[in-house]
Amino acid sequence: MRLQNYDYSQNGMYFVTVCTQNRANLLADVETVGADPCVRPNTAGLMVERVLNKLCSKYQNIKIDCYCIMPNHIQFILFIHTDASTGGHMGPPLPEMVQWLKTQTTNEYIKLVKSGVLKPFDKHVWQRSFYEHVIRNENDLYETRRYIEGNPVNWIKDKYYG
Numbered sequence: 706m707r708l709q710n711y712d713y714s715q716n717g718m719y720f721v722t723v724c725t726q727n728r729a730n731l732l733a734d735v736e737t738v739g740a741d742p743c744v745r746p747n748t749a750g751l752m753v754e755r756v757l758n759k760l761c762s763k764y765q766n767i768k769i770d771c772y773c774i775m776p777n778h779i780q781f782i783l784f785i786h787t788d789a790s791t792g793g794h795m796g797p798p799l800p801e802m803v804q805w806l807k808t809q810t811t812n813e814y815i816k817l818v819k820s821g822v823l824k825p826f827d828k829h830v831w832q833r834s835f836y837e838h839v840i841r842n843e844n845d846l847y848e849t850r851r852y853i854e855g856n857p858v859n860w861i862k863d864k865y866y867g
Contacts, residue, residue, distance in 0.1 A: 718840035720849045726829040730776035744857035750774040756809045773853045807831045
């Protein structure tokens with residue numbers, strides 16, 4: 706799934722999608738606001754959002770540009786920027802960061818299940834791998850942002866009006 710011989714720790718912009726195991730709807734609910742349905746992160750989704758935002762303090766050379774929490778996946782754009790003038794290695798690669806996110810959120814999810822806040826999940830919270838796309842230019846970045854921002858509306862259209 707990764708690009709052959711590509712260094713995922715180098716400076717760049719990455720579009721990442723991480724899906725729940727078996728596409729289970731664990732992270733958000735569809736609610737009606739006024740006459741319109743909308744996707745809203747539930748307790749699990751809000752926990753994932755908190756951990757996602759901790760990525761930037763865990764890995765100081767990154768920035769989350771935008772993100773979306775959907776019922777069965779999360780999507781985000783991650784900027785990796787390391788100042789080469791400071792020397793040293795580039796930093797951890799993207800797969801390591803995603804693994805940290807998945808581990809932390811799974812641990813938090815288990816705590817919430819044990820405390821009775823969330824229902825148990827089936828074997829795993831997350832799918833084994835993740836999808837990524839290397840964003841190559843400003844137009845690609847613009848289109849990816851539009852895709853992420855439109856994801857909730859598209860989800861509702863597909864599920865309820867499709």
